[in-house]
Amino acid sequence: MIKVYVLEDEKIILRHLLQILNEMPDIKVLGYTEGIAKAKVEIPLLKPDVILADIRLKDGNSFQLFDEIGTENFQIVFLTAYDQYAIEALNLGALGYLLKPVNKESLHDMLDKCRQHRGQMTMDPERVTLAKDHYLSPETPLNRRIALKSQEYIEIVSMDDILYCKSDKSYTSFFLTDKREVLVSKGLKLYENMLARCGFLRCHQSYLVNFLYVKKYYREGFLEMTNKEMIPVSIRKKEEVLLYLENLA
Amino acid sequence: MPSSKINDITVFLLTLLLFSCGKNNRSSSVTEKENSISKKDYIAFLISTDTLPLVAKINTITSEDRILSRSKDSVAIAMHYFFQAKLNYWDNNFQNASILLDSMKVGHQSGDLYFLKKWASLEQQTRGSNVVDAAVMRKIQELLQKAENASSRITYLFYDLTAKSFYQNKNEKAAAIYVDKYYHAHPYKQHPVVKRRYYDMIFLLASRLDDYEKMAKYNKLAKQLALASNDNLALARTYDNEAQIYARMGFYDESLKMSRAVVSILEKNNDIHDVAYNNLAKSFINIGQLDSAVYYYKKAIAMNKKNMSDKPRYLLYKGLSEAYVLQRDYRKAYETLDMASQLEVKTIKEIEAANIAEIEEKYEAEKKDRNILTLKSKNQHSEDIIRQQKYMLFSGLALAAGLLALIYNVYQQKSLKQKNKLLHSDNSRLKLEHKLLQTQLNPHFVFNSIANLQGLIATGDSTESVRYLSSFSQLLRDILEQSRMDFIDLNEEIISLENYIHLQQMRYPNLFGYRIDIDEQLDTEEVFIPPMLLQPFVENAIEHGFRNIAYKGELIIRVELEENEIIITIDDNGSGLTHQKTSSQKKKSLAQDILRERLQLLYRLNNQQARFELIEKKAFGKQGICIKINLPIIKNI
Numbered sequence: 001m002i003k004v005y006v007l008e009d010e011k012i013i014l015r016h017l018l019q020i021l022n023e024m025p026d027i028k029v030l031g032y033t034e035g036i037a038k039a040k041v042e043i044p045l046l047k048p049d050v051i052l053a054d055i056r057l058k059d060g061n062s063f064q065l066f067d068e069i070g071t072e073n074f075q076i077v078f079l080t081a082y083d084q085y086a087i088e089a090l091n092l093g094a095l096g097y098l099l100k101p102v103n104k105e106s107l108h109d110m111l112d113k114c115r116q117h118r119g120q121m122t123m124d125p126e127r128v129t130l131a132k133d134h135y136l137s138p139e140t141p142l143n144r145r146i147a148l149k150s151q152e153y154i155e156i157v158s159m160d161d162i163l164y165c166k167s168d169k170s171y172t173s174f175f176l177t178d179k180r181e182v183l184v185s186k187g188l189k190l191y192e193n194m195l196a197r198c199g200f201l202r203c204h205q206s207y208l209v210n211f212l213y214v215k216k217y218y219r220e221g222f223l224e225m226t227n228k229e230m231i232p233v234s235i236r237k238k239e240e241v242l243l244y245l246e247n248l249a
Numbered sequence: 250m251p252s253s254k255i256n257d258i259t260v261f262l263l264t265l266l267l268f269s270c271g272k273n274n275r276s277s278s279v280t281e282k283e284n285s286i287s288k289k290d291y292i293a294f295l296i297s298t299d300t301l302p303l304v305a306k307i308n309t310i311t312s313e314d315r316i317l318s319r320s321k322d323s324v325a326i327a328m329h330y331f332f333q334a335k336l337n338y339w340d341n342n343f344q345n346a347s348i349l350l351d352s353m354k355v356g357h358q359s360g361d362l363y364f365l366k367k368w369a370s371l372e373q374q375t376r377g378s379n380v381v382d383a384a385v386m387r388k389i390q391e392l393l394q395k396a397e398n399a400s401s402r403i404t405y406l407f408y409d410l411t412a413k414s415f416y417q418n419k420n421e422k423a424a425a426i427y428v429d430k431y432y433h434a435h436p437y438k439q440h441p442v443v444k445r446r447y448y449d450m451i452f453l454l455a456s457r458l459d460d461y462e463k464m465a466k467y468n469k470l471a472k473q474l475a476l477a478s479n480d481n482l483a484l485a486r487t488y489d490n491e492a493q494i495y496a497r498m499g500f501y502d503e504s505l506k507m508s509r510a511v512v513s514i515l516e517k518n519n520d521i522h523d524v525a526y527n528n529l530a531k532s533f534i535n536i537g538q539l540d541s542a543v544y545y546y547k548k549a550i551a552m553n554k555k556n557m558s559d560k561p562r563y564l565l566y567k568g569l570s571e572a573y574v575l576q577r578d579y580r581k582a583y584e585t586l587d588m589a590s591q592l593e594v595k596t597i598k599e600i601e602a603a604n605i606a607e608i609e610e611k612y613e614a615e616k617k618d619r620n621i622l623t624l625k626s627k628n629q630h631s632e633d634i635i636r637q638q639k640y641m642l643f644s645g646l647a648l649a650a651g652l653l654a655l656i657y658n659v660y661q662q663k664s665l666k667q668k669n670k671l672l673h674s675d676n677s678r679l680k681l682e683h684k685l686l687q688t689q690l691n692p693h694f695v696f697n698s699i700a701n702l703q704g705l706i707a708t709g710d711s712t713e714s715v716r717y718l719s720s721f722s723q724l725l726r727d728i729l730e731q732s733r734m735d736f737i738d739l740n741e742e743i744i745s746l747e748n749y750i751h752l753q754q755m756r757y758p759n760l761f762g763y764r765i766d767i768d769e770q771l772d773t774e775e776v777f778i779p780p781m782l783l784q785p786f787v788e789n790a791i792e793h794g795f796r797n798i799a800y801k802g803e804l805i806i807r808v809e810l811e812e813n814e815i816i817i818t819i820d821d822n823g824s825g826l827t828h829q830k831t832s833s834q835k836k837k838s839l840a841q842d843i844l845r846e847r848l849q850l851l852y853r854l855n856n857q858q859a860r861f862e863l864i865e866k867k868a869f870g871k872q873g874i875c876i877k878i879n880l881p882i883i884k885n886i
Binding site (some may be wrong): 009010011012013014015016017019021058059077081082083099100101102 | 367457692693694695696697699700701702703704705707708757758796797
């Protein structure tokens, strides 16, 4: 039995969510709210296992709520319709989320995962902070920290510790300065959007490099990294790379 | 001394003549004097020196030249060169003479200076007694013609030169004609020196032609002249000439008489020479007085030896030998003849040597001339090359400049084209940007709407679902259509807006009510505004203004016509700016920036201005925000 609490301020959508949740076995909806004021009181009292939270609420956003009540005692599944900054923020914190309109199966899978990790998977508050900071001030540069969620663990790394990222189908490998490799089950495109503002450049279909560690550019289409690794530059990206180098010079 | 006396007289005469020349000579000299007081008529001076014997002439010219050389006047400088050339010529320094003459600058080609230079040059070319070249002859004739045409004062010098050339070429008759011309053209033909020279020349020519009568006639004239001027030496010469005439005519007694007279006059004047003794000796032979002949021959030989005379001594010996033969003293005759032949050989050798030297000199001169000529042609050639190179360089430079200009032109055109292209692309980029800016149905709204629709369907509220779906699809269709246009009519915008508001009201039931007031003067289908202009403000009012209020929201949209503007107000009674969070505020201000940019872009193309302002009603003690948009009227698009 998983106890769920729902934060959603649009009545029709809330009604729909409750309907799906009630149809699922093993799920008990403890309560719901349109705003954070009520949630602040009810969540500590009801102690749900999972909180389904729309980000924008009637009287604020849910990051504010978690800032206040903490994230240690439950798992969070964020809900959002389409909000570029919200999605970026969630990815930055490697936080789980569902897109509206909510797909019944996705919700089911998500809750299943929560059930498996119940108890052991407590939320690192820093991940929420990462997401919140980015969501509240999307135009200011990222605070140079990013959460990477691998199969086994979630790790927050400094962007300065990433040499480059390499895509592998729908996965992305992060190559770190301490020679470790972190495989994340998200596409490179997602990270490109976030990291492009932080000195990273997509120099190839499969590579996103941190320019902090680029040592040389070979005209035949290679970037030599400080650790002597060679990263290919695709023909279509050459110009962009050169422009980037020129701006540095 | 008689000779110095003559000099004195001639100098005196010369000065007199100079003065008279200055007075009555042609007007040109007068004007010259007016031009420059110090200027002297050197031509007149030169002509006047013809009245002097050669030695006196040289002295006079030398002293005059000394004064002249200090002058800075161009004529004086030219004359200085001329005099120097002449003096060198008389001094047998022909090369110097030629060089000096070359340095003489003469100005225009019909002046006396010009003719003087040409004359001196031709005189140099005809010097000696050699045959004069046909080319030189022609030149002399040419210049004579020119001088005659220009009625130059020195035309007579050319007559003289012509006569001399004919004489050298053994054409005595022609020479005689020009001698006459010379004499008659001479400005000082009345002067005894000039006259005597004339008589001498005619006599010489007549003698060549064996014209005894003429010889006698001119000798007589010369004798009269000598007697009139008390010139004993001149008189002696006429006696000598008379002796020759008589001897040639066979009148030996008269000839002897004359020869004796010559010798006696010369001995008296202490001016005796070997030729006179020789002539006397010959006369004695002619009449058979051989002892006297021997005596005078010996005297002539002694005199010749003593004075190093010009007369070839072997002739004297020959004469002596002839006298011995006639005396039948063959031994002496033989000895003398031997002496004579030895001397002759020697003389011939000397003459030959002189001739060879002369030929060599001539050859050298010619070689030099040729060298000069080749040098000149070389010089000309290199000058040509230099000129050519200069020309090439210049044309090369011009070509390069032209090419540069062309390249610059092409480059500029290219860059202009590029600029144009850039502007074009800039323009289209702006248009594109505008398109991007205006297609602004918030995706968040879209997906939320879909989520709502999903909810409605899932909960089985089919009537509401159908209503929601038709509103939503209408809105989507309108926005898709309108996004292609810069302007739509007001009516369309209002319909879209109402659609949008309906959808929001369904999302948030009972959250707010709305009202749209349109000025009755306005024909909503005739007035055009940018599409999706009001929606973002309405969205803001609903999403941020009304969402968290305890009372029912009220949205009032007014469209009014005022002068040339449409004024649209979007008025809400929501929570206003203060209750809104930083993130959304930033987004909102961003939306406003975008709108401002969009309005600028749209109306700038028509040179119009649109503006909007956000008024917080808190300042008037009320709730909410009022947006006021001023748009210029666009009636036809």
